[in-house]
Amino acid sequence: MRILVANANTTEAITALCAGAARAAASPGVEIVPGTPRFGPAVISSGLENAIAAHGILDLLAEHAGRVDAVVLAVSLDTALDAARQLMPCPVVGMTEAACLAALMLGPRFGLVTFGGTESYRQLVGKYGLSSRLSGLVGVDFTPQRALSDPEGARRAVAEGVASLVAGGADSVVLGGAALAGMEPALREGSPVPLLDGMACGVRMAEALVALRPARARSGPMAPVRGRESAGLSPALAALLRGDAGG
Amino acid sequence: MRILVANANTTEAITALCAGAARAAASPGVEIVPGTPRFGPAVISSGLENAIAAHGILDLLAEHAGRVDAVVLAVSLDTALDAARQLMPCPVVGMTEAACLAALMLGPRFGLVTFGGTESYRQLVGKYGLSSRLSGLVGVDFTPQRALSDPEGARRAVAEGVASLVAGGADSVVLGGAALAGMEPALREGSPVPLLDGMACGVRMAEALVALRPARARSGPMAPVRGRESAGLSPALAALLRGDAGG
Amino acid sequence: MRILVANANTTEAITALCAGAARAAASPGVEIVPGTPRFGPAVISSGLENAIAAHGILDLLAEHAGRVDAVVLAVSLDTALDAARQLMPCPVVGMTEAACLAALMLGPRFGLVTFGGTESYRQLVGKYGLSSRLSGLVGVDFTPQRALSDPEGARRAVAEGVASLVAGGADSVVLGGAALAGMEPALREGSPVPLLDGMACGVRMAEALVALRPARARSGPMAPVRGRESAGLSPALAALLRGDAGG
Amino acid sequence: MRILVANANTTEAITALCAGAARAAASPGVEIVPGTPRFGPAVISSGLENAIAAHGILDLLAEHAGRVDAVVLAVSLDTALDAARQLMPCPVVGMTEAACLAALMLGPRFGLVTFGGTESYRQLVGKYGLSSRLSGLVGVDFTPQRALSDPEGARRAVAEGVASLVAGGADSVVLGGAALAGMEPALREGSPVPLLDGMACGVRMAEALVALRPARARSGPMAPVRGRESAGLSPALAALLRGDAGG
Amino acid sequence: MRILVANANTTEAITALCAGAARAAASPGVEIVPGTPRFGPAVISSGLENAIAAHGILDLLAEHAGRVDAVVLAVSLDTALDAARQLMPCPVVGMTEAACLAALMLGPRFGLVTFGGTESYRQLVGKYGLSSRLSGLVGVDFTPQRALSDPEGARRAVAEGVASLVAGGADSVVLGGAALAGMEPALREGSPVPLLDGMACGVRMAEALVALRPARARSGPMAPVRGRESAGLSPALAALLRGDAGG
Amino acid sequence: MRILVANANTTEAITALCAGAARAAASPGVEIVPGTPRFGPAVISSGLENAIAAHGILDLLAEHAGRVDAVVLAVSLDTALDAARQLMPCPVVGMTEAACLAALMLGPRFGLVTFGGTESYRQLVGKYGLSSRLSGLVGVDFTPQRALSDPEGARRAVAEGVASLVAGGADSVVLGGAALAGMEPALREGSPVPLLDGMACGVRMAEALVALRPARARSGPMAPVRGRESAGLSPALAALLRGDAGG
Known part of the structure; x- marks a missing residue:
């Protein structure tokens, strides 16, 4: 099982810290994959930065869609949690x-x-x-x-x-x-x-969800989007909006 | 890891059904221990029966205190859930x-x-x-x-x-x-x-809690009771109320 | 008018204290009937004891079903109040x-x-x-x-x-x-x-309800149960679950 | 015991209807005193009329302050209930x-x-x-x-x-x-x-409150007002606002 | 644009104070019309006085119905706000x-x-x-x-x-x-x-509503009443209840 | 007075439509400034797209900080409203x-x-x-x-x-x-x-807020940020996070 530990800010040291905590908490055999956004706030300490960071973490997740079994958001405000669930074909859990x-x-x-x-x-x-x-x-x-x-x-x-x-x-x-x-x-x-x-709970909850194998929603707000156009987004994120990949 | 699947009614066939579902959902190496109360309603289909059944399931749990790593309440109304948490030295999860x-x-x-x-x-x-x-x-x-x-x-x-x-x-x-x-x-x-x-979620959530090893509350409503007297209860339940065992 | 003052713990001195307060508060001509459970906690001072005591007070009430005009639960947490209402053919009021x-x-x-x-x-x-x-x-x-x-x-x-x-x-x-x-x-x-x-209010509210003569619910969660089987309960309580007696 | 059945509209036939229902529901020995406002809507069938009627019913109550043991508001919207409680030296109950x-x-x-x-x-x-x-x-x-x-x-x-x-x-x-x-x-x-x-419940609840003899609040929003000036109100209502009477 | 600044108590000095604040806050060209009730509490400092004052402020508003473009209630508890909205053919705003x-x-x-x-x-x-x-x-x-x-x-x-x-x-x-x-x-x-x-916000919100020209409700609780009879009310208020004017 | 009508998607035709509606609703003398993000979804029709669009609209707003008197978010979900308020030195209103x-x-x-x-x-x-x-x-x-x-x-x-x-x-x-x-x-x-x-209300509410001249928060969640570092954001947005401009 591969779990992406996704930071929402651009400070790699925090990603590493959270990935370490995740590894310490995970079941044997679970691989922790650390991820840091390409752009956004260095540290999220305001609602403003959190709103900006949503794009960055979704951009990051899009790169890993289909290549991990679950995601734990390694950010205290669980940035873009519902959007991440709609984006990704696997379970997503927020640490808080x-x-x-x-x-x-x-x-x-x-x-x-x-x-x-x-x-x-x-x-x-x-x-x-x-x-x-x-x-x-x-x-x-x-x-x-x-x-x-x-x-x-x-x-x-x-x-x-x-x-x-x-x-x-x-x-x-x-x-x-x-x-x-x-x-x-x-x-x-x-x-x-x-x-x-948060990281220990996030990892164990993610493992539990993977074991439960919930089907992906095919209708409603959590269903994957299809045929959506966009401008200026990364190829991976734009592809998921178009429905070309993932799911 | 041993998980008690505790029915709250006295129908052993339902206990067996739930224990089977629990085994199918559990991680490798987890032992499912089925339990049925000694007394109470045959099937719980009203609030009245649920209130009576609380005593029976707590009586059942007391027998297993200290000998299982977690409990899943195999009853749709999660009968006596908070009381069970206060009684038992291990995590207790309701199926619903x-x-x-x-x-x-x-x-x-x-x-x-x-x-x-x-x-x-x-x-x-x-x-x-x-x-x-x-x-x-x-x-x-x-x-x-x-x-x-x-x-x-x-x-x-x-x-x-x-x-x-x-x-x-x-x-x-x-x-x-x-x-x-x-x-x-x-x-x-x-x-x-x-x-x-419910049973699949209950078992996986119980496993997650066991892995997180939460300390037992030492104060507040979830802390174990001590020195409480009673009349007419089973030796095991009376002992836990006195604080002679468990914890 | 006969009002059962039903304690939920097994300490007769508390029953007597509450029955005395009830008598002081009751209208002239109202008979106060004290009742103490046969089994359960000596004093209820935790949610755990309260959950156990539900069986005891319902067992006590079953003995009086059909022989009192109303019940006041003489216990601060109004133990098993809704269940008591479903069980009894007369009004039931909690003191709190x-x-x-x-x-x-x-x-x-x-x-x-x-x-x-x-x-x-x-x-x-x-x-x-x-x-x-x-x-x-x-x-x-x-x-x-x-x-x-x-x-x-x-x-x-x-x-x-x-x-x-x-x-x-x-x-x-x-x-x-x-x-x-x-x-x-x-x-x-x-x-x-x-x-x-609580006891004064409980007695006066019980009197008011008796005067209003509310019909007993014939459907929904408050309707009396019928044909329910059980094991190890008192004959009176088991009979009410079967619908052999009461309201 | 004298209970004022206070209508909030100016239609005496409704007052009489409600007073009759109150008499049918009251305990033996309770005297029902019917009251109709001097001014206001003939029938209250909108929020606007209800707001206007508040003055009329408070004007009516002021006439009876100190001369009845309780008040039941005989109006479905319980017009001016909290204000009536602050005004009157006796319990006030709304029928709804x-x-x-x-x-x-x-x-x-x-x-x-x-x-x-x-x-x-x-x-x-x-x-x-x-x-x-x-x-x-x-x-x-x-x-x-x-x-x-x-x-x-x-x-x-x-x-x-x-x-x-x-x-x-x-x-x-x-x-x-x-x-x-x-x-x-x-x-x-x-x-x-x-x-x-509503009328049966109102009368029986009023009786229960009279029996409980609750002390009148001496501070907070329910305490009687004192020293308040006004213009154009009835002598009785103006006197209660000044604190000259009641209580 | 004419905005009625309607006090709910009978103290003209307070009306003048609020009208002055309203004038200071209003857009150029807005005329502030001060209004004081003919009867009621001198100052509203209790729920009781507020309930009485509802009649007085509605009586005042009825005098101005059809002759102002909006009303701001110049009273901290926004006395009779919903009733005023039902009464008046123009927007009504409470200062709080x-x-x-x-x-x-x-x-x-x-x-x-x-x-x-x-x-x-x-x-x-x-x-x-x-x-x-x-x-x-x-x-x-x-x-x-x-x-x-x-x-x-x-x-x-x-x-x-x-x-x-x-x-x-x-x-x-x-x-x-x-x-x-x-x-x-x-x-x-x-x-x-x-x-x-409150007064500054009230005036500016009233101006915004006037600009938005919301249609008057023709059904539901905010629709004007028609054909309602009353006793002892002012000719203007009684006429609006009958539906003879306004709207 | 200049009001920025800020679209959150990248479709200029929608920006033009909303700007037209805003112009029709605005007071004489108010200049409507249309704005479209440089990147993001073409149309927002899911929570996922809305989360991505937050960055785009904040990027757009940063370009206009200090050069408009108010902002109306011309997007039905009021994308990034609180963040926009923290970012901008002027009032921000969502159309919904x-x-x-x-x-x-x-x-x-x-x-x-x-x-x-x-x-x-x-x-x-x-x-x-x-x-x-x-x-x-x-x-x-x-x-x-x-x-x-x-x-x-x-x-x-x-x-x-x-x-x-x-x-x-x-x-x-x-x-x-x-x-x-x-x-x-x-x-x-x-x-x-x-x-x-929404657009008519948004413009009129924005005008009211500008007239009320609310001071900018100097502490708490709405206070402007200072000294925050970031990576890969536009110069204008990065500058506002550092506190170099705006407010």
Whole structure:
């Protein structure tokens, strides 16, 4: 089984980090294929950058259509998730989506902790229709950069965020964002509730979907498009819009 | 890995049917352990019977606590799901819950088809907080009994139900209820959207959770109870309430 | 008129306490019949125990079917309320449900104060579809046991909880849980908003329903079951499932 | 106990009809006091008329403040219900509100049948926060006038409306509007689910609230106003706004 | 273009204040017509007064029906807004409604700051169906009276309220209530997000609607009434209920 | 005042059509500036194409930043609306958003009619938080192409859609999609409720916002970004991400 770990920004180091976390979480025999867009924001830290990045990640996915068994979006806002599902002939899972769904199986309500602002996560959980299962969001006052230079302080701050979410009724906590990827083992011991890592959940959910072999939709919003014309897009993406390939 | 397939009614034939579907869906090396309650309704076809059955399935689970790696509730209403999670030291997944969560990863909205009334499913999806993702419910006018004697007619009726759900905006359809277990392969070819089988989804989601090794909650509603007294319960269940075992 | 005051746990002292509160609240001529389950948790303080207790309270109710005019569930989580309604040929009211409904008639929003955690009440109000009318929940840091040894301190703590709910927009406050039963008169004078006692509301709502003589549902989820088989249940409960007796 | 049955329109025949229904439903010893506004619409059949009628019914209530033990609003849209609660020193219940709350105690979902349009009821149930408990609304194609000349046809039409609501999942049905008052006994026998009459429910809920003796709010939106000046209002209403009387 | 600025209370000074703000905000050539009700509360500071005031503002509007091109309700609770729309042959806009709608075009979520309690605004935003776009409400501890004697302190307090709303996720802030009318210019410089003034938004939205020339509804709840009788209402209002004028 | 009418697809004929509709609706003295993206789908008829088109329209907007007073997105799905607001130093309005907001000022509930599927509109209204104000959606079985060859048939089909929405409770109807632009005058006479044209509403709402001069957000999700690096984007867009220009 080949799983594409698709970054939505153009920073290869983040792709590598996420691909490493994916490999650590994957079942034996699963090949992790890292992918980085050819263009777009270096790091996505605003809704504006996220909207621009949709084109880049779809462009990237089009290159791999038909050559991977599943895709995990390695980007905290699950950029262009529904569009990616319509584009690709294989299952596509978002890392934050996967962590939220796993959390749903651990108790009535989950919290989410991340670095920085929480508004985009609040919107994302709302878009997924899961707001009634969300007990709260905590934004830890750390940048990803500062977390790299002070990992111990970052872990302590995240642990405090987890504790405050648990006090607010969380039965589990999603670790939101690539910057928290891989932090779960170090926090696990001290946490009063289970913690969900996006890349680990994404990979395992993708494996489960591949095993379930869901048929591709032939009608409705998820059905592949056909005969659509475009201008200035990559040959691979334009071909998928025309219906020449994939599916 | 050992997964308990726990029926909530006392009809062993249904347990065997579900265990067979689970075995067909499980990864190589996973052992499926069938379980039937010692007491309770023969078949659950009302909210009243479902409420009574909660005790029976928890009694059954208590017997297996510590001896299985995960539990799949093989009952369409996911009887006593949250209580089972609080009781058991391992992941517990409901078959309808699992199918709904898998459906969330296939498109914005899913439908659900079942035999008979749909109200209990509507409530269940609402309790899971997923109503905004549900496009509609269709109750096919077939009893499980009649489906056994007219399997071809049952399949045709379910296929019509799927078609009407797709017309109403479903991107995928959950096959609800044990009586539809195993019908997915026969319907797959003709269906315009992917179909989700509860037992298959339940087993694969349980495997994913086992792989993610979520820590057990130490506080909040999902934390194991301790020091609770009771009267007239089985030794195994009473012991878990006292905190003598499990965990 | 005979009203069954049905406890859901096996502690007879709590049954007696609730029956006393019911008698104090009932109209002249109403007979209060106390009832305690034969088996189940000694005290319900978790969702797990509540799920187990459903069987016990339904077993208890079955013994009284046809011999009482109404039932008040004397348990803060209104254990098995819908199932009890389907089982019994007479009106069934939950004590917390009744207090919430009375509160709806006193202003736009109500609060709820209780001892200990509030999550189970939050879920209960949500299940009743009343979340938009709930201004907030306060869990006072007192156990029922400590309240017995320090009643003055308990009252002061509850009064502080009421004050904080009023500051948050409550037009009335529900006193949640059997441990607060009977506390209303002592708090009344100092409270800026009306307080609702579950047993008093439950008894008066039950009387109102008996006077309205609602017909029993003959179809749908509340209609009595018929011809249902079971194993290991009490003769009375098994008979009602078969439709041999009751309403 | 004296209960004011307060009409919101100026048609005394409707007041008399509602007062008669109230007397038939009341406990022995309860005195029903009929009241009709001095000014306003002859019949309320639009949101515009309902908004105008608020002044008239509050003017009427002010005349009775301190001289009745409870008020039932005898108007299908429960005109000015919250304002009436803030104005009066005694409990105030709306006839549609009371029927909806009684319905909540009979099963998960209720329907509502009325003559003519249903949109104002949909809004009212939404304002009460009960939309998730409402299975559906049916507007029977009958005017109150035609119902008077063809009572048998009206009953048949309402019975058909009830049947269609039951098919849509209603566990009980509220009979909405003064024109359906008193129709319950004739429909009872043939109805598959219990039917709720607004005046009967209103009177019994008012009695229950009187028995519970809720304290009057001393703060928040339901607390009586004081020191408020006005122009052109009746002496009684102006006095209550100044805080000179009532309470 | 003539726009009626309709106050809902009987204090002419407030009408003049709002008319002045409207003139400052209007396009060149727009004539602002101030209007004050003949009867009703001097100032609306409770739900009770708001319910009474509905009659007064509709009485006022009826006098101007057919002689103005649009109406802006110059009252923070948008008193009788839907009824006014049904009554009048021209567009009617509420000042708080208009500010909220303008805020929707500036970002995902808006906050609202006002003097005193916030509950009535919370209800109003909920009635408009906009609760999911509301990030929070802040009630500044100032009376309109004290604001007149300490304008600098009032502005500082409002600015602090704005800051706390921004910290809670507001992308813009509605200045709620006539007492804050005209404060926007002084706060603008120091505010981290855009501020919305009700009268300015109301006038500009009214102008936009006039330009769009929406046809008047001929059916449904917004269609003008015809043939409705009444007692004790002004000749102008009674005539519109009969359908003799307007439209 | 200069208003950019920004198409999100690359078909210049649609840009011209929308610009014409905008000119017809604009106030005297307003200059309409048409804009077409350099790359992207020829026509947006799926969520996939909409996600790709976000980059194209943002690229287009960046070219005009600082040189127009407002932007109207001339695309039925309001592609990249929030991102456009964050990007641009001037107000940005979506054509469907504007029509929905205008509809809110005409009555409690609005409907929406369009050619083809309605699911993307249902999602859009939901994202705007306006679902509770939406009475229904009707997808007329016409392609934009067929409407061009059979305009009379298209109008008749849309009129039937409007009628069915009115029967379902709509107080006004939004004409959704560029293909219905300009159809309002022909439908106006026969429609029982007001109809809202997206381009007309968009232009008038944009004018209102320009007049209100809302300050630009300096913090939160709508604040302009600064110092963001990117790869492969146009110089204008990359410069705005770096904060070198605009605002």
